[in-house]
Amino acid sequence: MPAESACLSCAQDTQDPTRHPENWIASDKHWRISHAVGAAVAGWLVLVPRRHVVTIADLTDEEAAALGTWQVRLSRALHAVTGCAKTYVVQFAERPGFAHVHFHIVPRADGLPEQFQGPRVFALLGKPDQPAIASAEVTRVSAALHAHLQSPPVPATS
Numbered sequence: 001m002p003a004e005s006a007c008l009s010c011a012q013d014t015q016d017p018t019r020h021p022e023n024w025i026a027s028d029k030h031w032r033i034s035h036a037v038g039a040a041v042a043g044w045l046v047l048v049p050r051r052h053v054v055t056i057a058d059l060t061d062e063e064a065a066a067l068g069t070w071q072v073r074l075s076r077a078l079h080a081v082t083g084c085a086k087t088y089v090v091q092f093a094e095r096p097g098f099a100h101v102h103f104h105i106v107p108r109a110d111g112l113p114e115q116f117q118g119p120r121v122f123a124l125l126g127k128p129d130q131p132a133i134a135s136a137e138v139t140r141v142s143a144a145l146h147a148h149l150q151s152p153p154v155p156a157t158s
């Protein structure tokens, strides 16, 4: 396991949400959620364990329970805020410096061109030919998601 001190995800973590106000969305004692940097998609989120973990198998049961809840809560918030048709949930953690477990929660718009569907959606993250959304848009959608997550949950109807 790479040393925590060499981990860029650990370096970015902070108990102080005001440190990254432009893309901070939520956090609890196990997980933090922020808007991805360099995404061409508004609402592309990254869900990261607060603890240095490089494989999902090393998450505690408590972290795992919170993970499931966050994945669904964030997906619901993305539906409400972005109007997406569904969300993608992806975890690889292969890029150098980012071995720390992180889940991409990506709003998949109705009408997303087929060339960007499924794993090809990563052509919309950090690629020069697909410019990132403006920082003002990151701030706007992050604030809207944060506000949505603060509102009381509406029970699902079945």
Ligand SMILES: [Zn+2]
Residues within 6 Å of the ligand: 004, 007, 008, 009, 010, 011, 051, 052, 053, 100
């Ligand atoms: Zn780490």
